[in-house]
Amino acid sequence: MLPTNTSRTAALATAALAALLALTACSNAEAEAAGEAAFPDLADSAACVELREQNPDLVGTTKTNALNPHTPGYEVVNPENPDEFIGFDIDLGDAIGDCLGFDVDYLPVGFSELVPTVASGQADWIVSNLYATEERAHGGVDFISYSKVFDGILVATGNPKSITGIDTSLCGTTVALNKGYVEVPLVEAVAPDCEAAGLEAPTVSLFDSSADCVQAILSGRADAYMNDVNTVKGYIAAHPDDLDSAETVMLDYEIGIGVLQGDHAFRDAVQAALVEIQGSGLQAELAGKWALDENALAEPTVLSVG
Template identity: 25%
Template sequence: MFRTNGGRRALLGAAGAVLLTLPLAACGEKEETGNEPGSGPSVSASVDAALAAKVPDAIKADGVIKVGTDSTYAPAEYLDTDGKTVIGFDIDLFNAVAQKLGLKAEYESAPFDAILPAVSSGKYEIGVSSFTINAERVQSVHMVSYYSAGTQWLAKAGASIDIENACGKKVAVQTGAVQVDDLNTRSKKCTDAGKPAITIDQYQGQSDATAAVVSGKNDAMLADSPAVAYAVKQSNGQLQLVGDIYESAPYGYAVNKEQQAFAEVLKEAVQAVIDDGTYEAALKKWGVEGGGIKTSALNPTS
């Protein structure tokens, strides 16, 4: 997902009361048909001994890599129906990357904008939460690319929203997301032209932002394209996509700046799962293969 200094996510969670009308909401009860995103077979990767040998001793000592994630961002990372297990395409994909390095990933849910500081402090060994790679972020952490996504908007079904002229509209967005800057820029264009500003309502969880549109509190919402498409698909016709996807950019795994060697081997592990087909299988399982990349890179910002 696009975010500025941290993170994004699911359709229920704290917004459950509002979204009870969405029968397929990510954290709610749903009827399993075997055709929903994520319902395919589990995806796993074989250990690459050469890559595993490159993992720094401090990280591989216990065989576990501690991961910080904002588990409110379906279909990338969100809580399963048990309310505890983190699932999603980000999770399946990083599990495969960790397996390639002979490690097991353990996930801890955290607010999006708290994850990168926690990686920098050493609380987490990696941040996996649909972080868009940008120049600001690579100043504080290493970022290893693994996917590409853009921004898209949604609104209530039947609503008329012009994203190029949203002046005077109330728009929801997740706190810490890169879309906050997008909205600030759009709002300034409105006021510079003598039009009403955009009311920008920021929510801690992506689920809360989605719920605000369902309830009518906000006119529209914008977020990373996979999250928006998933929300619309799960809304049982209550929401619609608005406009086209724009400003595509890579997602990256966040690694402590002092862990250059680990960031390098992580890049190699991502490339290995791309090359052996595990990567494509994980993305197809969730229906998000449109954002797949061919080559992983360390700290790409252009």
């Protein structure tokens, strides 16, 4: 069946945006390759110059970012160059590196392996749309928050199961989630209320990436998927005839950058750089660039259990 004019227009708009963002990302990557700052105004700011003077051990180094590159808008493989990653978190990491004087490289891993990868010393930090929680911090990292969390619930077009939130509307449904997602225990916690109402508990189906979760809905193997609302909107834009949003849920979490527990110098330098990035308006600018319309700043604060 041929697509409707509306879906064709949406698909063309999505493709055009992806091409524009890829070109912008390439210009950033080219600047980095040439030894230039991707964000020279930030790097030249008085605050960042002072931070480099205060943290000389960071200048000229390379910090490896453990990331799960399957979240459109935040971090994915560049469709124009399979050797590059693009997204808000890539730019944010580059901005922090420019401010503090270090380069960034990447180690792609499964979502549930993000924290263990840094805790084991295989990578230096996590800039990968990761919700900062005490449970994750107990895995061996400290977090520096930078954004509030709004979760969207992705469903098939028309919301055939009438899902209204992380509540008893999930009874009897199958929810696709990434391994290690904070939503896993939230969905599982609905089970007693379902059973009390004489209904089946929701089934949680775990996957290694967001793309796999979405594919489960598209193939009819799952009824819902939960993630950052901007991510949900991105998947709807990519599949306007097949996917829809059921609800937006405010979760009591913030998105944070993870660093090795005990590395206070690096942690505190990242926090200070984030303060400057937010104060300059760059974080909001990057959110707009990557069409993250519901990206609310959170004051950079540290979550540590060490």
